[in-house]
Amino acid sequence: MFRTDSSPRVSTRLAGGIALLAAVIALAGCAAPAAEAIDADCPAASIPLASLDLAENPRTATGPSTACLASHAIEPIAADDAPDLPVTVTDAEGRAVEITDVSRILPVDISGTIAATVFGLGLGDAVVGRDSSTSFDGTEELPVVTKSGHTLNAEAILELAPTVMLTDTSIGPKEVRQQLRDAGVAVVVVSSERRADTVSDLVGEIAAALGVPGRGDALAEQLDADVVAASAEAAEIAPVAASDRPRMLFLYVRGNANVYYIFGRDSGADSLIEAVGGVDVASEIGWEGMKPMTAEALVAAQPDVVVMMTDGLASVGGVDGLLDRIPALQQTPAGEHRRVVDMADAEILSFGPRTAEVIRALARAVYAPGTGAEAAAGEGPAVGEGPAS
Structure with missing residues (x-):
């Protein structure tokens, strides 16, 4: 829970997605991609969804697709009201935190969502550092304060002399957060929940802590x-009948660490699949949160489309490697049709100012598979009623 003295904005859903993701990434011992890992060449992303050349049947389209954004910039809200400080908030860990100065803001979490929100509030000029997932335009020169991907580096943070640090429980360790408090930094822990339908909750928490509730x-x-x-x-552009909608499953993979997880209900991935009109088959088979993949679950789910992070797919050697490592996937329509949709790690679950564009990007890749980043190089997948011959 996160409370302010003036305008509370609290989600009642179970905290899930990003907090669970943090645990998996910690287990994998693997970092999210740096800024340069994101492919910015995505001309098809500017095509309105209504103008796309759609697959005849999204359940039987064949071949992989990459969902991508046309722009990695954050457009700030039009506002010129100055922060009203000091402000005291009760953060997600129940601590009363007084913020007196927002001239040097450090926003860090596992997905880059907090930083994107600060920029969206028009306070990007005050940001002094970033996590390794913050990679949108305008952040390239900011120093990274996370080592080994998502571990807070106290020394690097203190060198930046932040006046306020915004973070959540997806990144740690918590002992570093306490060390920063002891050094006089105002540390505000916001909610770790990330879903397509709770974007405004996080915005309200961050805006309150920075003294700009109006923004x-x-x-x-x-x-x-x-x-x-x-x-x-x-x-x-999605089929009207539920039986015709693509059956989708989010698979988190880190091949170098032998980590294979299925994201289910209340993981955040379910809300993204639902937002594009797909059927979240993990939720359908009763998969709660995020758990290690089993062959039985894959076969029971029978996905038409497997959704993955780009670096995760690369870690197993692409679609061929994925099918080799997970034989059970070959017993599903997605495996038979080689139907894998990937999206940059720092974008796909970064619920925040880019959520709407993430939804559009995933919808393009699912319903018009020839419009992904690979299509620009003439390597787009085939579309049709069944697997390629």
Whole structure:
């Protein structure tokens, strides 16, 4: 829970997605990609969903696709009101934190969402550092304060002399957060929940902590409208009948660490699949949160489309390597059709100011598979009623 003295904005859903993801990445001992790992060449991403050349049947399209964003920039809300400080908030860990100065902001979490939100609030100029997942335009020169991917480096943080640090429980260790508090840094722990339908909750928490609740209300309203619009656009190109909608499964993989997890209900991935009009088959078979993959679960789920992070797919050697390592996947329509949709690690679950564009990007890759990043190089997948001959 996160409370402020003026305008509380709290989600009632079970905290899940990103906090669970942190545990998996810690187990894998693997970092998210740096900024340069993201492919910015995605001309098809500017095509409206309604103008796409759609697959005749999204359940039987063949071949892999890469979902990508046309732009990695964050557009700040139009506002010029100065932060109203000091402000005291009760953060997600129940601590009362007084913030007196937001001239040097350090936003860090596992997905880069907090930093994107600070930039969306128009306070990007005050950001002094970043985590390894923060990779959107305008952050390239900021020093990274996480080592080994998602471990806070106290020395690197203190060198930046932040006046306020915004973080969550997806990144740690907690002893470092306490060390920073002892050094006089105002550390605010916000909610770790990330879902397509709770974007405005996080905006409200961050805006309150930075003394700009008015900007938060404006940005939350804008982002909520953007997500509703993107979901409606996806619904327009998705099949009407539930039985015709693509059956999708989110698979988290780190091949070098032999980590294979399925993301299910309340993982955050389920909300993204639902937003693009797909059927989350992990939830359908009763898969809660995030758990190690089993062959039985894959076969029971029978996905038409497997959704993955780009670096995860690369870690097993692409689609061929994925099928070799997970023989059970070959017993599903997705494996038979080689139907894997990947998206950059730092984007796919970064629920925040880019959520609407993430929804649109995934919808393009699912319903018009020839419009992904690989299509620009003439390597787009085939579309049709069945597997390629």
